[in-house]
Amino acid sequence: VNAQREANAGKKYDLAKWKYAELRDTINTSCDIDLLEACREEFHRRLKVYHAWKARNKKKNTTFNDDMR
Amino acid sequence: TAAVEEVDSVRTTAEENINLLLENFMGINDAELASQIWDLADEKTNTMELAEAIDNSDLEAFGFTDDFIFELWGAITDAKSGRGKSVNNNNQY
Numbered sequence: 714v715n716a717q718r719e720a721n722a723g724k725k726y727d728l729a730k731w732k733y734a735e736l737r738d739t740i741n742t743s744c745d746i747d748l749l750e751a752c753r754e755e756f757h758r759r760l761k762v763y764h765a766w767k768a769r770n771k772k773k774n775t776t777f778n779d780d781m782r
Numbered sequence: 783t784a785a786v787e788e789v790d791s792v793r794t795t796a797e798e799n800i801n802l803l804l805e806n807f808m809g810i811n812d813a814e815l816a817s818q819i820w821d822l823a824d825e826k827t828n829t830m831e832l833a834e835a836i837d838n839s840d841l842e843a844f845g846f847t848d849d850f851i852f853e854l855w856g857a858i859t860d861a862k863s864g865r866g867k868s869v870n871n872n873n874q875y
Contacts (some may be wrong), residue, residue, distance in 0.1 A: 730847050733809035734808060736809075762843045766840060
């Protein structure tokens with residue numbers, strides 16, 4: 714939470730609080746290039762974090778299952 | 783057996799609620815992620831403790847906002863108190 718706040722402090726748009734549907738609708742309807750780019754970045758950030766978590770989680774579970782054998 | 787079933791049912795309801803919030807806020811629907819959030823929240827007594835637990839876990843990188851954590855806590859306490867699925871009921875008004 715704190716890291717997110719610091720990361721957003723210097724940005725023009727604070728999209729961390731935006732819901733998925735708001736980001737998606739803005740990307741589909743807005744003509745503001747800066748806002749579009751910010752939405753795309755926020756999307757990308759969320760996806761990247763999710764994939765990293767997923768990979769780490771999978772690894773942990775695999776190790777755990779191996780230990781069980 | 784009844785007590786075990788009750789705990790399972792609370793957990794299932796809470797995880798479904800958490801998953802709905804994740805879907806709504808992050809565009810992510812992941813039962814494992816919802817389950818991990820439930821595990822973190824299970825023995826916490828308030829929103830601040832949950833926020834702290836998330837910040838000290840793997841989930842810190844998601845950068846969940848205070849508002850989102852507050853909503854997560856609401857979904858969890860609703861499930862614990864038997865209020866079931868209350869997510870997004872504000873949209874009815």
